Amino acid sequence: MxxxxxxxxxxxxxxxxxxxxxxxxxxxxxxxxxxxxxxxxxxxxxxxxxxxxxxxxxxxxxxxxxxxxxxxxxxxxxxxxxxxxxxxxxxxxxxxxxxxxxxPVYKLLGGKCHDSLRVYANGWYTSGPRTPDNFYHLAKQVVEKGYTALKFDPFGSSWRAVERGDFQLALDLIGAVREAVGDKVDVLVEGHNRFSVHTALRFAEKMAEYEPTWFEAPVPPQSVSSMIEVAKRSPVPIACGEDYYCKEQFAELLSHNQVHIIQLEPQFMGLTAAKQVAGMVNAFNGVTAPHSAQGPLCSIVCAHLNTATPNFFIHEIFEDFNEPWTKNILTNTVDIKDGYIQVSDRPGWGTDLNLDEISKHPYKRENFLPLFREGWEKREPVKGF
Missing domain, CATH: 3.30.390.10 (Enolase-like, N-terminal domain)
Incomplete structure (x- = not known):
């Protein structure tokens, strides 16, 4: 062949x-x-x-x-x-x-380590104002769908330093979500590489009372020493890794033995390297929670990798919160039930491209996530492109 x-x-x-x-x-x-x-x-x-x-x-x-x-x-x-x-x-x-x-691909990667994968909801906070009351009600709706974990970025368009009012609003949003979901649901806080070391640690210390499962990507990924400094001093576990695209970057991060929730992105390095990185993380007694925020096939690829990874922790899901038509891009998508998914046993990825549906949604330059603009969380096309 x-x-x-x-x-x-x-x-x-x-x-x-x-x-x-x-x-x-x-x-x-x-x-x-x-x-x-x-x-x-x-x-x-x-x-x-x-x-x-x-x-x-x-x-x-x-x-x-x-x-x-x-x-x-x-x-x-x-x-x-x-x-x-x-x-x-x-x-x-x-x-x-x-x-x-x-x-199925997971069998080619070593076989089934998990019968099902626990997932966390992302993309659920796109509607309504950025207020504690709105986030409270939206978070309740997520839990009512059966999710046992959810992630969000409460920081608006902040970058590096934060004004006092914005600092307090971010904490109020975290508190509102924790109040909405109760103490049995995992709350994951996304940082999107936003802050200086000092600002990240100020947030980590203040959000600790709400017991988040992790504080994700609090500082830019290019400086491993900055990430390690935060991880050493933060009372909240640090998660990171989605920005890296080769094994050597993970080797440097893991060598410090401070970050133990690794969010590798298979779509930036390939599945072969991703499987090797998962093994490296396992050797450092860490767990993997791969970044799965690209498109619907990326989610399926991550699900196969996670199924075959002994030290898998939790899987990221957007599918319930994307536009309805996006479920038709592939002939088969993941099914979410009570906060879990199971990987199909169909050969390969178990799905194919629906080219007719793809043709209805052409490329537009304005289709991207502008993380440092007001209202980015609504995930609407960017005007001016």
């Missing part, structure tokens, strides 16, 4: 252009992948076609070799753009392998 072509498709979701990949073979079997990256849809699409020559004419089963060549042989650090493009192609190869062998 040889790879004959790599095709790309973009679905213009309002808050992120979803980039999909289809890898074709000379035996009529194709596989699908995803390569979404906030704000860089067309750029990643171009990168996919620049990496395409590395796999044309090759056996899709040689996925480790493909991943290495698409990362190493370019001899440039393309960061998340290169990682996303690599992943889109590599995911599709895993899908082909599963289809040919008539096995």
């Amino acid at each position: 040889k790879i004959t072509d790599v095709q790309t498709y973009i679905a213009g979701n309002g808050w992120k252009n979803w980039v999909f990949v289809q890898v074709d073979t000379d035996e009529g079997v194709h596989g699908i992948g995803e390569a979404t990256l906030n704000g860089f849809g067309k750029t990643v699409e171009a990168a996919i076609h620049e990496l395409k020559p590395y796999v044309i004419g090759q056996d899709p089963f040689n996925v480790e070799s493909h991943s290495l060549k698409m990362f190493r042989d370019v001899f440039s650090d393309g960061g998340q753009i290169q990682g996303a493009a690599l992943s889109g192609i590599e995911f599709a190869c895993w899908d082909i392998m599963g289809k040919v062998l008539e096995q």
